[in-house]
Amino acid sequence: MSDPSQILRGKPPYETTRDDFLIPHIAMKHVSPYEWADSNDFERVLMGCLDYEPSRRPPIHEVDGRLRQAAAGIFNLPIHADIEREFMQEDKRNLAGKIPSEQLRAPEGHPLSPYKGTYKGLVCIQQISIPDPRALSDSIRSLKRQIRLWRRLVHPNIETLYGWVLSPGTEPVVSFISAWHAHRDVVGYLHQHPATNRRRMVYNIALGLCYLHSKGIVHADIRPGNIVIGDGGNPRLRGFQFSYDRLDEPLLFDIHHDLNPRFGSPELVNGLIKIPNRASDVWAFGCVTVEILVGEPPYSCFPGVQSVIAKCFTYPSDHRISVNEVRDTFKSWLAAEWEVSYEGMVTDLPIP
Structure with missing residues (x-):
């Protein structure tokens, strides 16, 4: 089906791709020929013409009917x-x-x-x-x-x-x-029920994560806010926005934009891996476990560390914190905690 969007927008398909020979490879990745942000009802009809799956593209008489509805403002x-x-x-x-x-x-x-x-x-x-x-x-x-x-x-x-x-x-x-479940956050629940058997709670969370991994599913966002508490203090994992299996991986932008760095594994935060995996699930589980058992969130020995880490992900990049600022901030924390100087070459940082 030829592309009427070029007539409306005055731009050719895949305008940002200068080499025509690359277009087939881009199309195979289900990339739309146009950006559809702020589209109106008329353009929404045309979206269907550009569906990657041929079987889902509407016949032309349906397109005609929908365009008439859009023009009349009833689409x-x-x-x-x-x-x-x-x-x-x-x-x-x-x-x-x-x-x-x-x-x-x-x-x-x-x-x-x-x-x-x-x-x-x-x-x-x-x-x-x-x-x-x-x-x-x-x-x-x-x-x-x-x-x-x-x-x-x-x-x-x-x-x-x-x-x-x-x-x-x-x-x-x-x-x-x-x-x-009345208790939507495991930390809030523990504040209200301090006598809870925390080891049993950790064990049950591990059972839920074992079940996911046995199904080939990576949770990808384990944190206290994604653990609700059911009857009798039984924890349940939720928050599957980024979860995936071998059939479909999550979007990289969403992962790095929305994940909480406090529970991110080192290999994920420093970019050695692009998306969370089973090993990073285990890291996040460990962080949550310590918070449940000890009552302190990860990196609580470093006041404000979460805000510093979050600044590493600031977009656009010209607003991002410099590595010198990160170094100096951690240097001051180290000196305050262990009374050592930067020249002291501290090599073994504490676990979260």
């Missing part, structure tokens, strides 16, 4: 129908109509935080916006991967997914419906 449903079809390929438990519509509005001021709802009892509702609704866009592929992995996880130390709902509206939003 909405087809995009939602396309997204629903994509998600149904991974999990047929579409709970549309089973969750009261008023519950699909996140509490004001907390649009991305999990909140309580009802569906055959109390449930947890986690909403995620979909900035790019095209089939096989990065947003859709990431959500499909999360649904595909989470739906098949059945274990007493894994939070249970019940299904999903695509909320109505101009901007598509998917809501994941999972089991509700």
Whole structure:
């Protein structure tokens, strides 16, 4: 199907690629010929014409009908129908109509935080916006991967997914419906229940992680906020936004942009590996374990270390902290903690 987007935008497909011989290789990676940020309804119709999968490109009479709807300002449903079809390929438990519509509005001021709802009892509702609704866009592929992995996880130390709902509206939003647990953070739970058997808790978290790894799944984001507490103090792993298996890896930008550096393994933080793996899962598990048993977060002996590490990931790069600033900051911490000078050549730093 020829590309009408060139007529609307006055730009050829793959404009930033100067060598035409590279275009087939780029297209094979499911890269769109155009950037679709801030697209209008008319252009959204054209997104379907550029679907990587031929079977999912609409016939021209459907394109004509959708363009007429877009011109009349009534185009909405087809995009939602396309997204629903994509998600149904991974999990047929579409709970549309089973969750009261008023519950699909996140509490004001907390649009991305999990909140309580009802569906055959109390449930947890986690909403995620979909900035790019095209089939096989990065947003859709990431959500499909999360649904595909989470739906098949059945274990007493894994939070249970019940299904999903695509909320109505101009901007598509998917809501994941999972089991509700009153304590959404293991650290908060321990503050309220200091007499908890912490060794048993650590053991149960290890069971959940063992289960994931036995299924060939890397969690990729183990931290206290992704461990909820169920009945009887039983911990359950959640937060599968970056989880992956051999069939599909997460997006590098999302990984490095959103992961908490405090729980990142050295090889991940310093760039020796591009995405988390089983070994970095174990590192993060170790950090969480120490926080549960000792009551202190990783690197708590270095006040403000998280903010310094976070500055290493600042974007754009001209706002990023210099390595000299990092060195000097750590030098002052080392001198305060162990009363040694930089010339003292401290080679063995403490574990987190």
